[in-house]
Amino acid sequence: MRVLHVITGLGIGGAEQQLRLLLRHLPTDHDVVTLTNPGAVAAGIAADGVRVRHLGMTGNRDLAALPRLTGLIGRGRYDLVHTHLYRACVYGRFAARLAGVRAVVATEHSLGARQIEGRPLSAGARALYLAGERLGSATVAVSDTVARRLERWGVRHDRIHVVPNGIEAARFGYDETARRATRERLGLPPDAFVVGGVGRLTRGKRFDTLVRAVADLPGARLLLVGEGPERDALLSVARRRGAADRLVLTGACEDPPSAPSALSLPALLSAMDVFVSPSPDEAFGLAVVEALAAGLPVLHVTCPALHDLPTQAAPGARQISGSVPELTAELRDHQQRFAAGRQERLPAPRAAHHYDIAHSAERLMAVYTIATRGASDRS
Structure with missing residues (x-):
């Protein structure tokens, strides 16, 4: 299975380092694209032998990044696109569908009770998130608590899969x-x-x-x-x-x-x-x-x-x-x-x-299987 992971940035942070750890345990053929900030974690992922590309996005409203990401996905012939963090979820879901990839999984790493990725929650952020979520196949919550928050936001229960963060x-x-x-x-x-x-x-x-x-x-x-x-x-x-x-x-x-x-x-x-x-x-x-x-x-x-x-x-x-x-x-x-x-x-x-990372990788692979099978059934 060819998988492209799309993440907002790859500076040192919890979601970024969790992605690096997961890649070490996922039995997939995978690449990574970071929309911004190819920092220390990007270097670490590359040192692990995974190709990392920087999209060069200049801000949240850099709409020119969408066709660039769409082309990259199309040329890569990926079976599934997996997005991480809010901006990557929004742009990655739209780009994947434009590129013809119907299996799209998004992980919600940082949805708190009153903030998302350290920023206050807003009606606009929620509306944009939900518009993109409907284009995907599944949303991954890193805890039962986040799963309940996603449901309250309006994400359908049957589209949410809990895959906890993990450690070695x-x-x-x-x-x-x-x-x-x-x-x-x-x-x-x-x-x-x-x-x-x-x-x-x-x-x-x-x-x-x-x-x-x-x-x-x-x-x-x-x-x-x-x-x-x-x-x-x-x-x-x-x-x-x-x-x-x-x-x-x-x-x-x-x-x-x-x-x-x-x-x-x-x-x-x-x-x-x-x-x-x-x-x-x-x-x-x-x-x-x-x-x-x-x-x-x-x-x-x-x-x-x-x-x-x-x-x-x-x-x-x-x-x-x-x-x-x-x-x-x-x-x-x-x-x-x-x-x-x-x-x-x-x-x-x-x-x-x-919270063993190998177990988390196994659960994520089960989500991938469901997403790709569902995409095949719809095509």
Whole structure:
């Protein structure tokens, strides 16, 4: 089966890195086209042996990109087009149909309760999304929570398939050697209590609450993995709280890294002692699952990946409201246990193994089979 994956961009982000991981496990002949930003993940996918092409789209209203994408799809003789992220879903569905490809699958990676891909939801965005959705064969939701949101938006239940995000759980096992090396490289004392977070540094992720909470814990360090427009604002909060020297911002982390010298996400998680996800609006919560696979105790405000499973699937995870006083109190308790030598690494819970990327790839192949069979029946 020849499949073309169309994605809005290939900078370092959750959906982008999830696509790279899926491609490693899908038994298809596949190419990738990115509408914009052929960044680090594009280089990683190419290093994995997959052809990546950049469409050179200049903005959301660059309608000249539509015939370019249509021609590319037509020349490639693809059996199926799979789109990822909002802009790619809109343009990719229309282009696939214009090129004569009737099997079109779209994954909705980032539909939150009040935002899509970090932007506020609007009636116009919803109307355009639904107009394109009717041209496709199936819509993939990354969690049951997202599936319910899609239904409320107006997507038919029988067109929605849940294919959860996945991880290679074995890669995230705790590594004492990596912990020491990573802390030394980042200037973190070997005996420091380190709070960690992973994600884009945007206002919606609410990492500012985490900065404020850690600032109130003498001696604690905060290790944030990610890049984004709120970076300077977070540094400013840390300076005002007198904790600038206890905040470490690593920038974005490509995982797995293409450069041998780059820090991997498993190594960074090994350097942490507790993981916090303060975001109140998530589509899945992949970073939480990765942290659990690394054996970390986790505090989270919301995580659909865990909400969709029984509580006992992730005993090391605790849901909190996300207020600064509550977060400070929770972290102080972890810090005290750490100081007393009572905070040990946990075994990877059932939740981490449930979200195995190989299983996700199998479920996605089942969606591909349904989509191509349906396209053949209609032709």
